[in-house]
Amino acid sequence: MVLEYNTLIELATELGKRLRDIRVRRRLSQDELAARAGLSIRTIRDLERGKGSTVESLLRVLKALESLDGIALLAPRPSVDPMALLRQRAPRTRVRKSKTEREGL
Numbered sequence: 001m002v003l004e005y006n007t008l009i010e011l012a013t014e015l016g017k018r019l020r021d022i023r024v025r026r027r028l029s030q031d032e033l034a035a036r037a038g039l040s041i042r043t044i045r046d047l048e049r050g051k052g053s054t055v056e057s058l059l060r061v062l063k064a065l066e067s068l069d070g071i072a073l074l075a076p077r078p079s080v081d082p083m084a085l086l087r088q089r090a091p092r093t094r095v096r097k098s099k100t101e102r103e104g105l
Contacts, residue, residue, distance in 0.1 A: 013050035020048040022065050036064035 003011060023033050030048070034041040037060040047053045047061060062068050 009050065016048040016050040019061060019065070022067055023048075026065060028065075033061065033064055037061050 003014065006014070023030070028036070030041050030044045034044045037044070037057075039057055039060055043053065043057050044061065047057060059068075062070060
């Protein structure tokens with residue numbers, strides 16, 4: 001499913017559906033998930049409907065569902081640090097002598 005053209009509301013709804021699918025596959029009721037996550041059942045319902053929620057609530061639910069590996073997919077670490085590449089110097093091809101060495105001192 002291509003998500004890049006969806007609105008924020010559509011994306012939130014899709015995320016909620018996916019969270020619900022994970023919960024159902026784990027054979028948890030909304031009450032059980034709410035208890036494990038330390039959240040109210042209303043928060044779980046709202047999250048599954050794609051309604052407003054906090055990052056903390058989302059993380060609590062992911063942790064309770066044992067699905068924190070999704071964070072790596074959501075925000076992967078870059079494999080190459082562009083700033084580190086800029087900081088690297090090209091290898092020297094010549095050796096320069098200081099002024100005192102050139103003058104023979």
